[in-house]
Amino acid sequence: MSTSPDQPLYAPQEPVFPKKVSGTFRRLKWWIMIVTLAIYYITPWLRWDRGPHLPDQAVLVDLAGRRFYFLWIEIWPHEFYFVAGLLIMAGLGLFLFTSALGRVWCGYACPQTVWTDLFILVERWIEGDRNARVRLWNAKWTLRKWRLRFTKWLVWFLIALATGGAWVFYFADAPTLASDLASFDAPFVAYATILTLTATTFIFGGFLREQVCIYMCPWPRIQGAMMDDSTLTVAYRNWRGEPRGKHRKAQAAAGLGDCVDCMACVNVCPMGIDIRDGQQMECITCALCIDACDDIMARLGKDRGLIDYLALSDEPLERAGAKPRPIWQHIFRTRTILYTALWSLIGVGLVWALFVRSDIGLSVEPVRNPQYVTLSDGSVRNTYTLRIRNQTAMPREFRLMLTADSILRIEVETEGPEVGHVIVPADQTLNARVYVIARPQDPAASQDTTSLRLWVEDVETDARASASTVFNGKG
Amino acid sequence: MSKEKLKSDAEETHDVETTGHTWDGIEELNNPLPRWWLWCFYLTIVWGVAYTIAYPAWPLVNSATAGLLGYSTRQEVAQEIQRVEEHNAEVSNKLAQSNLSELSTDDPAYHFGVSGGASVYRAQCSQCHGSGAAGAKGYPNLLDDDWLWGGSLKEIEYTIRHGVRNETDSNAHWSQMPAFGEILDKKQIVSVAEYVLGLSGQDNDPDLASIGQTVFAQNCASCHGDGGEGMREQGAPRLNDAIWLYGDDRASLIETITYSRFGVMPAWGQRLDDADVKALTLYIHQLGGGE
Numbered sequence: 001m002s003t004s005p006d007q008p009l010y011a012p013q014e015p016v017f018p019k020k021v022s023g024t025f026r027r028l029k030w031w032i033m034i035v036t037l038a039i040y041y042i043t044p045w046l047r048w049d050r051g052p053h054l055p056d057q058a059v060l061v062d063l064a065g066r067r068f069y070f071l072w073i074e075i076w077p078h079e080f081y082f083v084a085g086l087l088i089m090a091g092l093g094l095f096l097f098t099s100a101l102g103r104v105w106c107g108y109a110c111p112q113t114v115w116t117d118l119f120i121l122v123e124r125w126i127e128g129d130r131n132a133r134v135r136l137w138n139a140k141w142t143l144r145k146w147r148l149r150f151t152k153w154l155v156w157f158l159i160a161l162a163t164g165g166a167w168v169f170y171f172a173d174a175p176t177l178a179s180d181l182a183s184f185d186a187p188f189v190a191y192a193t194i195l196t197l198t199a200t201t202f203i204f205g206g207f208l209r210e211q212v213c214i215y216m217c218p219w220p221r222i223q224g225a226m227m228d229d230s231t232l233t234v235a236y237r238n239w240r241g242e243p244r245g246k247h248r249k250a251q252a253a254a255g256l257g258d259c260v261d262c263m264a265c266v267n268v269c270p271m272g273i274d275i276r277d278g279q280q281m282e283c284i285t286c287a288l289c290i291d292a293c294d295d296i297m298a299r300l301g302k303d304r305g306l307i308d309y310l311a312l313s314d315e316p317l318e319r320a321g322a323k324p325r326p327i328w329q330h331i332f333r334t335r336t337i338l339y340t341a342l343w344s345l346i347g348v349g350l351v352w353a354l355f356v357r358s359d360i361g362l363s364v365e366p367v368r369n370p371q372y373v374t375l376s377d378g379s380v381r382n383t384y385t386l387r388i389r390n391q392t393a394m395p396r397e398f399r400l401m402l403t404a405d406s407i408l409r410i411e412v413e414t415e416g417p418e419v420g421h422v423i424v425p426a427d428q429t430l431n432a433r434v435y436v437i438a439r440p441q442d443p444a445a446s447q448d449t450t451s452l453r454l455w456v457e458d459v460e461t462d463a464r465a466s467a468s469t470v471f472n473g474k475g
Numbered sequence: 476m477s478k479e480k481l482k483s484d485a486e487e488t489h490d491v492e493t494t495g496h497t498w499d500g501i502e503e504l505n506n507p508l509p510r511w512w513l514w515c516f517y518l519t520i521v522w523g524v525a526y527t528i529a530y531p532a533w534p535l536v537n538s539a540t541a542g543l544l545g546y547s548t549r550q551e552v553a554q555e556i557q558r559v560e561e562h563n564a565e566v567s568n569k570l571a572q573s574n575l576s577e578l579s580t581d582d583p584a585y586h587f588g589v590s591g592g593a594s595v596y597r598a599q600c601s602q603c604h605g606s607g608a609a610g611a612k613g614y615p616n617l618l619d620d621d622w623l624w625g626g627s628l629k630e631i632e633y634t635i636r637h638g639v640r641n642e643t644d645s646n647a648h649w650s651q652m653p654a655f656g657e658i659l660d661k662k663q664i665v666s667v668a669e670y671v672l673g674l675s676g677q678d679n680d681p682d683l684a685s686i687g688q689t690v691f692a693q694n695c696a697s698c699h700g701d702g703g704e705g706m707r708e709q710g711a712p713r714l715n716d717a718i719w720l721y722g723d724d725r726a727s728l729i730e731t732i733t734y735s736r737f738g739v740m741p742a743w744g745q746r747l748d749d750a751d752v753k754a755l756t757l758y759i760h761q762l763g764g765g766e
Contacts, residue, residue, distance in 0.1 A: 009494070011507035208511070215509055369607030373618045373763065378676070378717035383618075383763060413761075435763065440717070 013211060015137060016272035018120055019130035019264075023291025032108050033117055041162065044169030048072070051393040053426035061171050067427070073354065074427075076391060085350045089343055096339035098226040100331045101309075102233030106219065106284035112204060112212050113284060115163070116270065119156055119205040126152045130267055156206045157198070164197030210271045214282055221281070229312040230330050234285040236265075236276045236307050239319045244276075258306050264296050265289035265307055275307055360396070361389035362456050362465040371472040378440035382471050386432045388456050390424035397423050397459040400434060404452035406444035408471060411435040421459065436471055448475035563587065571750035575628040575757065585757060588750075592758025595751050599743065608762050612721060613738055618763045621718040623710045624648050626766035630707075632756040636744035639710070644742035650710045655694065656733035663690045668728040674703040674715045675723065 046058035048071055055062065060069040068075040068083070075082050097104050106113060127133050127148050139145050168190045169177060180186035181194075204212050213220060227233070241259030259276070266274045268288045273280055275289045287309070294304040314324035367383040375381055390396050399421050402410045412420050413433035424430040436452065438444035450471040457464045496503040527533060530542040541547075560567075570584040570591075578585050597606065603614040610616035615623060624634045637646045655664060663686075670687030672679040691703075698706055703714030712720060720738070721731050744752060759765070 009505065009507055010510045010513050012510045211509055211511065215512065367607070370605075370609035370618070373609065373616065374717050375619055376621050376713065376716035376718055381763070413763075 014272055016210060016270065017130045017133045017137070017267075018270045018288070019267040019292075020124060021268040021288050021292045021295070023294055025287035025291050029108060029117065029286070029288075033114050036109065036111075036114055037118070041166050044166065044174040050074075051426075053395075054393050055173060057173055059170060060173070063171060074391065076389075079357065082350060082354070085346055085353075089346050089350075092339055092343040092346070095226050096336055096343060098223050099228070099231060099333075099339060100336045101285075102227055102231050103220070103223055103283070103285045106213065106223075107234075107286035110284075112217070113270075113286065115159075115201060115205040116209050118159065119209075120270065122155050122159070123152055126155065153206070156202055160198045160201035160205070161194070163201045164194040164199075167197050168193050210282065213271065213284055220284075228335070230333055232309045232311050232327065232330050233279065234275065234283065234287055234290060234307065235279065235310050235312070237305070237310070237318065238276065238278075239315070241276070241306050258297070258300075258302055260296065260300065262296055264292040268292040358463075358465060359391040360398075360456065360458065360463055360465045361387075361391070362454065362467045363387045363389075364454050364467040364469045366469050372474070374474075375437075378445075379437050380440075380445040380473055381435050381437045384434045384436065384454065384469060386434050386454065386456070386467075387429055388422065388424050388432060388465075389429045390426065393426050395423055395425050397421055398456040399459055400432070401455040401457060402436060402452050403455065404444070404450055404471065406438070406447070406450045406471075407442045408444055408450070408452060409437045409439075410454075411437060422456075438471065438473060443473075444471050445473050446475050447473040449473070567591075567750045570753050571748070573753070575632060575753055575760075578757075588754040588757035589761055591751070592754035592756070595747065595755045596758055599747070600755070603740075608759070610720075613736070615720060616718070617759050619718055620764045620766075621713060621716060622707065622764070622766070623712055623720075625707050626760075626764055628756055628760050628765070631759050631765070632752060634740070635755055635759070636742065636752055638742035639740040640737060641739055641742055643745060647742055648710055650698075651737070652698070652711075652735045654733065654735040659690065659694065659732075662686075664729055664732050667691050667695065668725055668732060671703065671714050671728055672723075672725065675717060675719075676715075677723065 043059050044057065047056050048058040048069075049056055050069070054074070055069060057069065058071055060067075062069065066077045073082075094105055123133065127136055136145060136148060165181075168181075172190070177186060177190065181190060208216075236259075238257075241257045243255070243257055244259035244261045245256045246260060265276065266289075268291070269275070270286060270288070271282045271284060273282045275283065290305075290307050290309070293307040297304050297306055310318075310324065311330045313330075318324055363386075365385040365387070367385065371382070373381045373383070386400070388398060397417065399418075400410060400412050401420075402408060410420065411434070412422060413435065417423065422430060422432050434454065438450075444450040450473065451468065452471050453466050453468045455464055455466045492505045493502040494505045527540075528542070529544045530546055531539050532542065533540040566584050566587045570578075570588050573584060578588075596604075596608070600608075604610050604617055605614070608617040615621075620626070622630070624630060624639070634648060637644045637648065639648045640650075641647045655667075659667070666683045666687035667690040668687065669679040669683040670685075670691050673681075673684050691699075692701070695703075698709050698711035699714050700706060700711075705711050705713035717723075719727070721727055721736055743755070747755070
């Protein structure tokens with residue numbers, strides 16, 4: 001521990017200039033980037049025919065109408081448990097991948113990583129690779145530097161704008177909103193959202209980059225709890241690499257390890273760290289250092305994998321010269337199997353719930369102020385508000401019925417095609433007021449309460465829904 | 476443990492700086508915050524100060540600083556109300572000018588009226604007729620199928636607009652049942668009460684009722700009808716039904732016959748605008764008893 005009272009309490013951001021790299025993991029990352037960005041930008045524009053009464057956007061979060069459309073699935077607010085279930089599955093999935101493969105989410109699929117990767121790609125196209133960028137960073141602000149910087153910022157801004165722009169299309173009909181946005185007729189919230197997300201994308205992807213992972217994101221700190229020494233993660237085989245040093249033909253046998261201290265792994269690192277220092281909180285396990293080191297090892301004619309995905313529990317084996325345990329033994333552990341089982345359980349539960357859910361629903365709200373009304377002929381009348389839910393894409397006609405122990409008569413307030421029938425419009429809930437009447441001589445009129453069940457029955461399909469309630473008499 | 480071992484020597488000896496603070500040999504490590512975090516912190520301070528200048532913030536003795544932007548929540552509410560009223564102006568005008576009996580239940584003005592009428596009802600009518608419109612002794616139940624002055628849209632609107640037995644509106648419904656305590660003797664009153672009990676299908680004394688029938692025909696039938704079917708032009712209640720405004724028991728009937736009743740209702744046409752009266756009419760009419 002050194003003590004230096006004068007050192008600053010605040011650290012400036014160290015610029016990072018990741019060098020171009022190619023290899024297996026880089027190729028995988030390019031593909032993941034293409035696929036995830038394509039999903040993000042294209043999804044709102046996909047169409048899905050749901051008939052004349054419903055929107056034809058394949059994925060739509062209709063906040064105003066309180067509906068969520070996903071291909072053939074439509075979720076109503078009371079079915080939000082599907083979304084909650086998916087979020088739980090996403091959480092458990094993250095646990096599973098982290099315990100098996102470390103921060104694989106951070107390194108490959110996190111939007112911060114994907115967009116930063118895209119922004120670095122743009123940066124490289126415009127300003128050149130690492131060395132050129134370092135030179136430009138140190139150069140005076142000449143016209144050329146301004147031109148390069150401005151071009152880069154402009155392209156970043158356009159990407160950021162497209163990113164913020166794509167987000168709002170998930171919440172409204174995309175073609176309509178696009179033309180509204182262009183003609184400045186879109187709602188204020190659409191512009192505000194685009195502006196906010198454009199700003200965050202531009203700043204997080206262009207300037208803050210690794211700072212987001214290190215200082216803002218809580219996930220790196222939580223992930224430690226999900227990893228153990230069987231987790232496969234990016235690490236440096238220091239027993240093979242050390243002592244490091246510049247190899248010269250003559251020194252090959254002079255007790256040096258495989259690491260030639262070429263700094264390739266450091267130069268490609270988007271987080272600006274040295275993986276040879278061991279596991280660090282900053283490391284997002286993007287695996288680019290593996291590609292960089294493998295390239296050097298190939299040129300030196302040595303085995304690949306000086307930096308590699310490896311489990312810490314294999315270290316003693318490898319030090320002793322034995323082979324590490326096979327990968328599947330690291331991945332199939334009690335912990336990962338448990339996460340997979342939980343994940344599957346919820347998944348199966350959600351699919352089951354999706355298939356058994358009813359597309360009609362009925363709830364009854366009895367009017368209890370007053371409990372009953374006496375009519376001129378001495379009959380006793382109760383009033384109920386029925387909420388009839390039609391979750392299909394077509395209007396449906398229902399007949400209303402009741403079953404009870406005592407003789408009761410039902411009257412429907414809403415005008416329908418036939419007495420006792422109501423039509424519920426497509427994808428809507430209809431409130432129908434229903435009167436239930438007991439004649440003076442019927443027991444229900446004089447009893448305190450009589451149980452009854454109200455039914456709606458689809459006239460065409462005979463599908464039914466019911467709800468129980470009570471009838472209040474004079475007793 | 477193996478994690479520690481994997482760390483290179485360089486990592487083991489890598490020093491974390493301390494702030495120089497030492498207490499009993501315990502040193503405070505210095506892991507510096509990023510500089511941009513500090514700038515964000517300064518920005519929030521600047522924002523906070525600017526906010527208290529731009530918006531109402533600092534309490535004074537009797538008020539608070541108004542803020543340069545002149546914003547106030549009351550003003551915002553007023554604007555919101557104004558915006559809603561402007562938004563509703565068209566449908567409200569249509570309702571005010573419409574003939575209710577010709578207004579379709581599919582018309583937006585109808586729904587606007589029923590919802591608006593419910594609000595007016597709660598504010599102006601619920602004190603007497605009850606929040607559920609079930610009425611009380613002396614205050615008619617608006618849910619049932621019995622109406623003193625008629626239950627059509629037109630009749631309900633008239634009753635609301637002009638009221639009942641009030642001095643303020645010359646078109647108010649007006650009728651007065653005599654206090655029969657000054658006209659009939661006690662026996663006649665008891666007899667007619669027995670007869671009226673029979674009219675509404677309740678148990679009675681047949682001997683007294685047969686005396687009461689004559690009394691009824693001479694004194695009551697001119698308004699309440701020969702069979703007690705009532706007369707709406709006079710606001711004379713039906714007596715041959717199960718609905719009683721002041722009670723259906725013997726004692727209540729005798730009290731009503733002896734002293735009479737005098738229910739009043741204000742003329743709401745003088746207090747509410749046309750749209751509100753019509754909205755109230757639509758609301759009352761659809762409660763379950765409308766004709």
